[in-house]
Amino acid sequence: MIPKITIFKPIVSSFSMLMKMNIKFRTGFIILSILVALACISFLAPPSSTYWYSYPRNMPPSFENIDVLLGTTANGRSVFWAFTHAIKNSLIIGIITALVSSHIGLMLGIIAGLKGGAIDKVLMFITDSIIVIPPFIIYMIVIMTLKQYISALGNPIPFIGLIFSITGWCWPARQVRAIMLSLREREFVLISILSGNSITHIMIKEAMPHLLAWHLTNLTNAILYGISMEAGLAVLGLSILDKDTLGTMIYWVLYYSALFRGLWWWYITPILGAIMVFAAFFLISQGISEYINPRLR
Amino acid sequence: MVSKALLRFIAIRTLTLILTIFVAFSFTFILLRAMPVSAVENIIGSFLVTGGVTDPQALIELRKTLYEVFGLTGSPIQQYINYLKRFLTMDFGPSIMSFPTPARELVFSRLPWTISLLAFSTLLSWILGNVLGVLASMYRRKKISKILVSLSLTLYPIPYYIMALLLIFIFCYLVPIFPLVGGFGEISFTDIGSIIRDWLYKSTLPALSIILISMFGWWFLSSYALTLNVQTEDYVQYATLRGLPEPHILKNYLLKNVLLPQITTLGLSLGGIFGGALLTEIIFAYPGVGMIVYRAVMTGDYPTALTVLSLSIIGVAVATYILDLVYPFIDPRVKYR
Numbered sequence: 001m002i003p004k005i006t007i008f009k010p011i012v013s014s015f016s017m018l019m020k021m022n023i024k025f026r027t028g029f030i031i032l033s034i035l036v037a038l039a040c041i042s043f044l045a046p047p048s049s050t051y052w053y054s055y056p057r058n059m060p061p062s063f064e065n066i067d068v069l070l071g072t073t074a075n076g077r078s079v080f081w082a083f084t085h086a087i088k089n090s091l092i093i094g095i096i097t098a099l100v101s102s103h104i105g106l107m108l109g110i111i112a113g114l115k116g117g118a119i120d121k122v123l124m125f126i127t128d129s130i131i132v133i134p135p136f137i138i139y140m141i142v143i144m145t146l147k148q149y150i151s152a153l154g155n156p157i158p159f160i161g162l163i164f165s166i167t168g169w170c171w172p173a174r175q176v177r178a179i180m181l182s183l184r185e186r187e188f189v190l191i192s193i194l195s196g197n198s199i200t201h202i203m204i205k206e207a208m209p210h211l212l213a214w215h216l217t218n219l220t221n222a223i224l225y226g227i228s229m230e231a232g233l234a235v236l237g238l239s240i241l242d243k244d245t246l247g248t249m250i251y252w253v254l255y256y257s258a259l260f261r262g263l264w265w266w267y268i269t270p271i272l273g274a275i276m277v278f279a280a281f282f283l284i285s286q287g288i289s290e291y292i293n294p295r296l297r
Numbered sequence: 298m299v300s301k302a303l304l305r306f307i308a309i310r311t312l313t314l315i316l317t318i319f320v321a322f323s324f325t326f327i328l329l330r331a332m333p334v335s336a337v338e339n340i341i342g343s344f345l346v347t348g349g350v351t352d353p354q355a356l357i358e359l360r361k362t363l364y365e366v367f368g369l370t371g372s373p374i375q376q377y378i379n380y381l382k383r384f385l386t387m388d389f390g391p392s393i394m395s396f397p398t399p400a401r402e403l404v405f406s407r408l409p410w411t412i413s414l415l416a417f418s419t420l421l422s423w424i425l426g427n428v429l430g431v432l433a434s435m436y437r438r439k440k441i442s443k444i445l446v447s448l449s450l451t452l453y454p455i456p457y458y459i460m461a462l463l464l465i466f467i468f469c470y471l472v473p474i475f476p477l478v479g480g481f482g483e484i485s486f487t488d489i490g491s492i493i494r495d496w497l498y499k500s501t502l503p504a505l506s507i508i509l510i511s512m513f514g515w516w517f518l519s520s521y522a523l524t525l526n527v528q529t530e531d532y533v534q535y536a537t538l539r540g541l542p543e544p545h546i547l548k549n550y551l552l553k554n555v556l557l558p559q560i561t562t563l564g565l566s567l568g569g570i571f572g573g574a575l576l577t578e579i580i581f582a583y584p585g586v587g588m589i590v591y592r593a594v595m596t597g598d599y600p601t602a603l604t605v606l607s608l609s610i611i612g613v614a615v616a617t618y619i620l621d622l623v624y625p626f627i628d629p630r631v632k633y634r
Contacts, residue, residue, distance in 0.1 A: 130321070132317060132321045132610045133609070134569065137590060140591075140594050141594060142328065144333065179558075181630075182628065217522060232458070250456075250459065259462055259466055274455065275451055
């Protein structure tokens with residue numbers, strides 16, 4: 001038990017430190033908490049909330065009860081419940097994409113940049129071969145091919161996140177490598193290499209402090225990449241349309257041209273949701289990099 | 298400057314370029330063939346529905362001819378070699394969705410629209426975004442930079458297509474000064490004045506929707522973060538303490554370090570413009586390449602989809618190739634190896 005506590009203690013203490021000292025981190029964390037709370041509320045949704053025409057259509061927001069808090073859609077669904085489902089599913093897609101793709105990218109980028117030579121060549125060859133294919137068209141084709149198999153699964157949402165990880169790791173890898181190439185020529189890395197330190201040691205001790213801010217930015221970007229890719233596919237009607245995500249909500253908004261019919265409560269909700277998701281993650285990553293690099297404060 | 302090592306580097310890099318394009322093309326080909334849409338069966342189906350062909354024997358002949366025309370006969374490996382040969386000339390045969398027109402002609406007639414739109418908006422947003430990002434980061438305690446940062450934070454997560462719809466809503470519906478549908482047909486090179494007027498009329502809104510978001514979103518935020526990082530490096534602090542004039546620090550210490558990663562990203566985005574801006578083009582009904590490739594993928598039109606994808610692959614691959622060759626000249630810390 002004792003080693004566990006020593007591992008978690010610095011994390012807990014720096015978290016409480018951040019919450020106390022950093023406005024950006026605090027704001028971001030509060031927004032994220034609201035979003036996560038909304039996502040959790042979705043588990044309390046009545047079963048009827050996933051069906052069409054279970055509520056009166058086109059109702060503006062009112063405080064009568066929680067179902068019509070944000071009004072209803074043109075296909076008779078509660079915007080509030082749809083929104084909570086959408087936040088949950090979009091967050092799952094984004095977080096899975098980010099966890100898988102940006103970590104693979106970070107590892108491969110550091111290894112390629114540090115080792116150089118044949119390893120670098122092979123890794124970058126694979127990366128380049130994938131990067132040159134336009135991702136959106138590839139996802140269009142992949143989703144069209146796999147949709148029937150994915151839809152048959154009980155919960156297709158995590159698999160969409162995995163699909164975006166197929167090529168999502170390439171950008172972080174290339175960027176991390178570019179930074180590593182520059183970093184490798186600096187004295188402290190050279191000294192570390194010449195001192196005979198192992199590659200893991202160099203990766204964690206020498207490279208990571210310089211890459212951490214970049215990695216956190218990459219994480220937030222990857223979350224957004226996943227969410228916006230899914231939304232883009234959804235707008236074309238290629239996503240899993242019977243599951244609520246921020247993208248499929250926008251798809252139905254467009255399908256019923258809510259924009260031109262003045263159903264403002266319906267189209268503002270997913271847009272605001274997307275802005276909140278992004279702002280939360282960006283503010284958190286800003287706060288963390290300010291904490292790591294005290295001169296930024 | 299031209300040493301043996303440099304020549305060797307260029308030779309290896311050129312070989313990698315060719316291999317990259319080859320592998321990417323093969324990957325695309327396999328993916329396209331895995332798609333559950335068969336264009337030939339679609340055509341046959343439409344013939345059957347309209348009652349154009351009723352004789353079963355003629356139908357079998359027709360199917361055979363169509364498969365031959367589109368290079369879909371023989372074993373998958375033979376087909377692959379066949380397409381590889383066609384790749385060298387970029388001639389993938391006739392398009393399936395608009396039948397007798399060769400896919401190459403179809404795509405090339407739409408290329409000027411896409412290239413002009415995307416090259417213009419990418420370059421403009423890159424320049425503006427970087428200038429604003431560096432300035433906002435240098436004077437980050439001022440009110441205006443705080444406003445800019447919050448503005449970009451709000452604009453970046455708005456997807457392109459939402460911005461596009463809002464722009465259409467404002468400028469076509471509330472204040473109707475722009476057309477609800479984009480341009481059609483090809484650019485004819487007869488009267489320069491009318492071409493420019495035409496282009497501005499049709500491209501302003503799509504360009505605006507791209508510039509607003511990519512300028513204030515990605516370019517601004519990334520150059521802001523990069524400048525912030527560089528500013529805290531020891532040599533910049535030392536330069537400030539030495540009392541060097543601010544323009545000097547900006548030019549010699551900040552800009553060089555900030556622009557390096559940004560140039561990489563710019564090169565890649567410029568290489569990627571051949572793929573078109575799919576969603577933006579569809580929403581504005583802009584007659585570009587993205588629109589064509591969307592329709593091609595949906596109807597299973599391999600020749601057209603492959604033409605666009607190959608062009609895009611070549612564009613990005615050549616862009617990275619040039620970047621890799623030029624990088625050591627811009628960044629003296631990087632050596633050829």
